[in-house]
Amino acid sequence: MDTDDNSVPASILLYSTAAVILTIGMREIGSILGPIFFSIFFFLILSPLVHWLQRKHVPGSVSVGLVILFFIIFAIASVLLVTGSLLQLSAQIPGYQAQLMSTLENFERYLPSSDQYPVGGLLRDVGTFLLGLTAGIITGALSTGTTIAFIVITTAFLLLDAASAPKKMEKELKDQTVLLSRVTEFGKSLVDFILIRTEINLIGGIGTAILLLIGRIDFAVLWGFLTFLLGYIPYLGFYLAAFPPVLLALFKYGVLGAIAVFVGIWLVNLFIENVLFPSLAGKSLKLSPSIVFLSLFYWGYVLGGSGALIAIPLTMVVKMILESSDNTRWMAKLMESGGNKE
Incomplete structure (x- = not known):
């Protein structure tokens, strides 16, 4: 009993030390791990399509080639859409800055101020910071072309092995039926979750883009794509995706217009996250909310914002x-x- 009691803190110390060392190591090579993880992520999304084509009696090499071609076309179209929109947005930032300053000056008259605490100057500093942050994000997004190309190429090579990978694993693990069963079960649950999350994000992105098009918000399709992309981030993704269109609505329609756009996007998010997603995903996630929330910061620290x-x-x-x-x-x-109960 004493040995077991003493082994618990020792085990915790050992595992904690290993976790710290592993975290530091992954962070040091985060620039390499990030694209590799994203390639595996896209592979998991696209591999069911390869298997579906094979079930339709499409030859293995042809099915893989069709999926790779689809992925390349999708990647090029997405890059062109985002790049074109971001370049246009970058060109219009000075105009948006002038609109923001005008809006803040109109808003300033309703706020208490003093010589010691100039609220107007503070608001202008905040506005300048927000637009500078937006410009920095645009610049960073436009400089990720090499990483995207690496992800596309790596995903293509992974898909080339998609047809034979299950057979290879089954052959190697034929004497380890329990491990094979666990790997198969986990792989299915992970792929199911990713596919459902992707479908839900697509619905949310399309719904948001349509809403913004109706409201005549600039770059509505871009913000819809951003909603789709950031939908993979629980809790925080909605606010990150909603900020740009709400800011543009503030420029165009004033405070009431910004509130209306935010409420519209919030209703779309409320429907897909609290009605649609639970009905499709059920309890497949099996992660506590606190673990989900902390994982965002951990993987963000290890791999950067994309983590x-x-x-x-x-x-x-x-x-x-x-x-x-x-x-x-x-x-x-x-x-x-x-x-969750076993």
Whole structure:
């Protein structure tokens, strides 16, 4: 009994030390790991399409080639759409800055101020910071072409192995039926979650774009695409995606218009997150809300801002690894939501 009691803190110390070392190591090579993880992420989304084509009696090499061609076309179209919109948006930033200053000056008269605490100057500083931040994001987005090309090429190579990968795994793990069963079950749940999340994000992005087109908000399609992309970030993604169109609505229609746009986007998000997503995903996530929230910051720290986009799939992988050993299964249990029962 004493040995077991003493081994618990020792095990916690050992696992904590290993986690810190692993985190530091992954952060050091985050610029390489990020694109690789995204390539695997896209592979998991597209591989079911390869298998679907094969079930329709399309030859293996042809099905993989068609999916790769589809992915390349989609990537090029997305890059052209985003790049073109961002270049136009970048050119209009000085005009938006003037509109923001005018809006803040009109708003300033309703706020208390003094010589010691000039509210107007503070508002102008905030406005300048927000537009500078937007410009920095645009510049960063326009400089990611090499990374996108690497992701596309890596995903294509992964898809080339999609047809034979299950057979290879089954052959290698034929004497480890339990491990094979766990890997298969986890792979299915992870792919199902990613596909459902992608479908939900697509509906949310299209709904948001239509709403903004009706409201005549500039670059509505771009903000719809941003809503689709940031939908992979739980809790925070909605606010990050809603900020740009709400800001443009403030320029165009004033405070009431901005509130109306925010409420419209919020209703779309409310429907897909609280009605549509639970009905499709059920309890497949099996992660507690606190773990989901903390994973955003952890993977964001390790891989940069893009890590938050794939934080949930990566956390599910970590949970699967912890479940694979009797010594660490208790950690996987701690990651589950309170409502999950074996």
